[in-house]
Amino acid sequence: MTGTSFPQRHRKLLIGVTTPVIFIILLIMFWSWDWFVPLVNQQATAALGRKTTIQHLHVHVGFVPKIIVDDVLIEQPEAFSSEKKAFFTADHLLVRLRLLPLLHGRTELPRIAVDTPHADIQRRADGTNNYTFTSDSDKKKNTSADSGFSLSSVRELEIRDGLVRVRDAKLRGDMTSQVHTTPPTSAQDRGTIVVNTTGRYAGQPIISHFTGGALLSLSDSKTPYPVDLDIRNGLTRATLKGSVDDPLAFRGTRLVLHFSGPDMSLLYPLTGVPIPQTPAYHITGKLDYDQRHISFENFTGQMGSSDLSGTITVDPHQQVPFVEATLHSHRVDIKDLGGFIGAKPGKETTSDKKVDAKDPNILPDTPINVPKLRAINAHVTYKGDHIENKELPLDDIDAEFAVQDGAIDLKKLNFGIGKGTLASTATLTPVNDKNFAVKAKVDFSRIDLAHIMRTTTGTQAQGGIIGGRFSLNATGNSIASLMANGNGGLTLVLVQGGEISALLPAALGLELGDAVLSALGLPSHTKVECFVADMPLHEGVATTNSLLLRTGDTRTLGRGDVNFRTNRIDYSLTTRSIGPTILSFPGAFNITGPLKSPSVLPGAEIIARAAAATGLGFVFPPLALLPTIQLGVGKGSMCEQALQEVNAHPASGHAPGGTDAGQTGKSAHRMTAAEVRAAWKKKRKH
Known part of the structure; x- marks a missing residue:
């Protein structure tokens, strides 16, 4: 029987025991976590849908293991493969993980730290971007629930020397942000995040500084999240300071928002709300939000020479955001609101006057931007208690309008003038991306001329009531283009007005008014008893149905047209003493040229032509205007009487377009142009 000696058995046992120990020792000595790098890279690439790699993996084992990865790289998606820089890089990423909560299905990360993270974010003009990942959306949705992970799972997030570049072709932006965090200072303080941004946004230089609570504090429902933002985009500045209660649950804020800049229309890239051009402004108010609305409440400030206050509420959850604005001014300079009709707002500068002198348009020609209007729906009310402007005799303003799918419904734009009202309504419906179909109406209701004269000229006129209506149907995108293509007309009545020497310069401008006064040849203190104008507008050309200026001793009739397509006027006025003979003419003249x-x-020739036209009869149906006169200034007015007299006893010696009423006992006949010129020639010899 062959046996094994004790030393041999001992040696085999020793080898059997020491071999695993040595193997474990060697494994520990030569172990490298980098062996798992290919697996990590494979899993990360599959999860993100683009090539993702790390160079090294380090794990410090314990109850709270520390995992460190080096040289993190996330490549650009295939559509952006031509870019030289990667989508994301970081020198180091550290994660600490608690093991015990994992046994109960929870994830707790006491600390995450990332060194020198660099990100390159882009969106092209066609909408394609490099920040949308192609991993399965359902998998993404279930990741958080399956792992039990949430922001509250992370106690501390540290970012050192971060750099983010954002390029957005649609927003015309190219911005670079430097990002870092500050460490917690106490058990209650989780530190802050600091972001400094420079570059260009909306084609303008941008610089901003943001200090906020730690990103992880966003999930803390008990501690308000602090916010301090200062941003300058071009000449526009905005600051936002305060705190947010439970930001992820939309529980409210204590934020103060301040805007200032040279023009509110420049706020569009920052707010997404289209605003017409305005003068310089500064506004401060409270910014608040809930799950449905964002509101800028109880703001106050200045816009040009006008004060401005109110509340603006935005519902961003609708397909097209809806804005509700209630605005108010105690004192308003009407020129500050010029941008709402396409005019230059605020006071006119020397350079503005030079530009205006070269512009042939007498009316504002700034187009309304239809695509911008389609980006927002709105309901706006505005009241101005007192209008400060000596050039325009308006006392107050009350406006309300709505914007829906690019269409504007001007429900009212009312101005108080003395005891009367200038009331407007209009609808503007887009017909394409450039033009609106417009229907507008302006009513002049018992407007006090004495108030106008006192306000604009200092003249202490007595009485004087203005009434009438202006209507417009047109297609265009500015006041000038709408008038150039418009149909409608103006009917205006003035009863017992002030002195014509003050009235005409105020109505027509000093230079033209004085020239017309001189041509009329009337005494400087002549009072106006009646003025009637009935001028239809057809395809941009205003012609004359009726124009009558009645004083105590004279009657002035007018005819001609005002062409808003060419911005020119061709008008004739003839003044005659009230009497039966044509020989009592004091004179006639033409107003011609650019508006x-x-x-x-x-x-001589111009006067003869004007006299001839008058002798042949104006297109003047005066009695048809009586209902308008009675509605606008009251029944039984001097204008009603004057129109009756024009119809019964015309100064030209015959009814307009009718027979000779001044030849008693003789057969009536229509005067020819030659007869009128002969009569005028005879008068000039006396």
């Missing part, structure tokens, strides 16, 4: 600077041209 901005027409010429008053009396002269």
Whole structure:
């Protein structure tokens, strides 16, 4: 029987025991967590849908293991493969993980730290971007629930020397942000995040500084999240300071928002709300939000020479955001609101005057941006208690309008003038991306001329009531283009007005008004008893149905047209003493040329042509205007009487377009142009 000696058995046992120990020792000595790097890279690439790699993996084992990865790299997606820089890089990423909560299905991360993270974020003009990942959306939705992970699972997040570049072709932006965090200072303080940004946004230089609570504090429902933002985009500045209660649950804020800049229309890239051009402004108010609305409440400030206050509420959850604005001014300069009709707001500068002198349009020609209007729906009310402007005799303003799918419904734009009202309504419906179909109406209701004269000229006029209506149907995108294409007309009545020497310069401008006064040849203190104008507008050309200026001793009739397509006027006025004979003419003249600077041209041929036109009869249906006069200024007015007299006893010696009423006992006949010129020639010899 062959046996094994004790030393041999001992040696085998020793080898059997020491071999695993040595193997474990060697494994520990030569162990490298980098062996798992290919597996990590494979899993990360599959999860993100683009190539993702790390170079090294380190794990410090314990009850709270510390995992460190080096040289993190996330490549650009295939559509952005031509970019030289990667989508994301970081020198080091550290994660600490508690093991015991994992046994109960929870994830707790006491600390995450990332060194020198760099990100390159882009969106092209066609909408494609490099920050949308292609991993399965359902998998993404279930990741958080399956792992028990949430922001509250992380106690501390540290970012050192972060750099983020954002390029957005749609927003015309190219911005670079430097990002870092500050460490907690106490058990209650979780530190802060600091972001400094420079570059360009909306084609303008941008610089901003943001200090906020730690990103992880966003999930803390008990501690308000602090916010301190200062941003300058071009000449526009905005600051936001205060705190947010439970930001992820939309429980409210204590934030103060301040805006200032040269023009509110420049706020569009920052707010997404289209605002017409305004003068310089500064506004401060409370910014608040809940799950449905964002509101800028109880703001106060200044816009040009006007004060401005109110509340603006935005519902961003609708397909097209809805804005509700209630605005108010105690004192308003009407020029500050010029941008709402396409005019230059605020006071006119020397350079503005030079530009305006070269513009042939007498009306504002700034187009309304239809696509911008389609980006927002809104309901706006505005009241101005007192209008400060000596050039425009308006006392107060009451406006309300709505914007829906690019259409504007001007429910009211009312101005108080003395005891009367200038009331407007309009609808503007987009017909394409450039033009609106417009229906507008302006009613002049018992407007006190004495108040206008006192306000604009200091003249202490007595009485004087203005009434009438202006209507417009047109297609265009500015006041100028709408008038150039418009149909409608103006009917205006003035009863017992002030002195004509003060009235005409105030109505027509000093230079033109004085020239017309001189051509009319009337005494400087002549009072206006009646003025009637009935001028239809057809395809941008205003013609004359009726124009009558009645004083105590004279009657002035007018005819001609005002062409808003060419911005020119061709008008004739003839003044006659009230009487049966044509030989009592004091004179006639033409107003011709550009609307901005027409010429008053009396002269033999021009006067003869004007007289001939008058003798042949104006298109003047005066009695048809009586209902309008009675509605606008009251029944039994001097204008009603004056129109009756024009119809029964015309100064030209015959009814307009009718027979000779001044030849008693003789057969009536229509005067020819030659007869009128002969009569005028005879008068000039006396």
